[in-house]
Amino acid sequence: MTTSLAPEVVHAGRLWEAVHDGDEYAAGEVVLAALEAGLDAETVLLDVIAAVQRKVGEEWAANRLSVAQEHAATAINERVIGTLAHTAERVPATRGRVTVTCVDGEWHALPARLLAEVLRLRGFRVDYLGAQVPSPHLITHLHRTGPDAVALSSSIPTRLPAAHATITACQAAGVPVIAGGAAFGPDGRYARLLGAEAWASDARAAADRLVRAPLPQPRAGHQPIDDLPHLADQEYTLLSRSAPRLVKAVYTGLEQRIPAMRTYTEQQRQYAAEDLAHLVDFLATALYTGDVELFTGFLGWTGRILSARGVPAASLLPALDLLGAELRDFPRATGFIERARGYLSGDPVPGPGKTA
Known part of the structure; x- marks a missing residue:
């Protein structure tokens, strides 16, 4: 039994191949061919180019594309949009x-x-x-x-x-x-x-x-x-202002708990510090919105990224413990961290996502 694919799906597959190969000229030819085949410009934009860009993100998250490949693919898609814009009827x-x-x-x-x-x-x-x-x-x-x-x-x-x-x-x-x-x-x-x-x-x-x-x-x-009346408690403002200190304190604590970190190269140390900075930034943003699900959602996404790269998601727990200790005088922040620990440990997350 044979099934015929929709034209936009066929052209999206061809564009993906060109983008994956880093071939900008082939990518442009796919878009022009899609227009010549009768697809309207909006369909090409949203059901061909945008569909391929979503796949680029999914492949990077699954560790099947490097950061450099993801950037190159995005740059090609951006230029392909320009090709379409200058070709389609005004x-x-x-x-x-x-x-x-x-x-x-x-x-x-x-x-x-x-x-x-x-x-x-x-x-x-x-x-x-x-x-x-x-x-x-x-x-x-x-x-x-x-x-x-x-x-x-x-x-x-x-x-x-x-x-x-x-x-x-x-x-x-x-x-x-x-x-x-x-x-x-x-x-x-x-x-x-x-x-x-x-x-x-x-x-x-x-x-x-x-x-x-x-x-x-x-x-x-x-x-x-x-x-956002909950911002009157100043937790978001105080945490944001102290973010560099928090990152440094958590990193130092992780070095004491995980001796292998003491032998990191300068680049490894930089990457680890950047990851901790993201952790603090997402907690701060969750406090800003008053929604713990923003924080747990980030941790879930990060856990999947780590797992795809062979790192267990549970490795985030020591960082949460240390961050919670630093923020012990911040009741909303410590509450969010406790619920995030339960989320990573597989425990049911009690109560609604919205806490403010």
């Missing part, structure tokens, strides 16, 4: 104006670029600002151009505090925000928490939402603390 800008941008500190710009191109295909006038846009520069741009909406993208959850500041600044400038990207949660919970006017799960959903109706105007007199 659509007149008959709808509103949208600024598409990444949160300050967010380097993963490809999802935002995909959205920018889809919106252009839907007839919007688009200002695509790219990766890592500081809020003051974004607000200057908004005052100069007067868009109808800002589409804010972030893939890294630790950028949520920066995203909150950006959302608030855009609203103060009178421009509503639609948020998207993995940082805002699979169900958009953090977009809602941080006060965005809308959230979309992907570029197609975002374009559909903006086509359907204008975003509601920002609430007058709204303040960031209105969204």
Whole structure:
């Protein structure tokens, strides 16, 4: 019995082969062939290029692609998007104006670029600002151009505090925000928490939402603390300020518990310190949002990455113990750490994810 694959699946398979081989020219030819075969540009963007980019991330997580290969594949996909944008038929800008941008500190710009191109295909006038846009520069741009909406993208959850500041600044400038990207949660919970006017799960959903109706105007007199009253305990602020000290203290404690770490090379020490910094950053962000699931989700993801590289996920437990000892005077933080220990140990996590 034979089954025929959908055309976009066939072209995605061919693009994956080209990207995996690092062949930019072959990748461009696949995209042009898909257009010539009758696929519309939006389908090529979202069901061919975006599908391949998801596979790139999955293969890296499974340790079947190196960091260098992942970066090369992403760079090829970015250039392929440019090939499509300059080849596909231009659509007149008959709808509103949208600024598409990444949160300050967010380097993963490809999802935002995909959205920018889809919106252009839907007839919007688009200002695509790219990766890592500081809020003051974004607000200057908004005052100069007067868009109808800002589409804010972030893939890294630790950028949520920066995203909150950006959302608030855009609203103060009178421009509503639609948020998207993995940082805002699979169900958009953090977009809602941080006060965005809308959230979309992907570029197609975002374009559909903006086509359907204008975003509601920002609430007058709204303040960031209105969204997150638990921040009054100052735990997030104090932990963030002491992050370098915490990383150093936990690293020193791990050296005492795990003698092999004392013989690490300088590069190994740097990698270990970076991993600990991520641990502290995700705990801080969980405190910011008041949601322990953000922290346990990071640990689960890290555990899977470690397991794929032959390192048991339980190796995270000593770091949690040491971090908990350093934060013994922080009741919310120690509560999150205790629940994270139970999560890693396979114990049921008591109570709801939301603790604030």
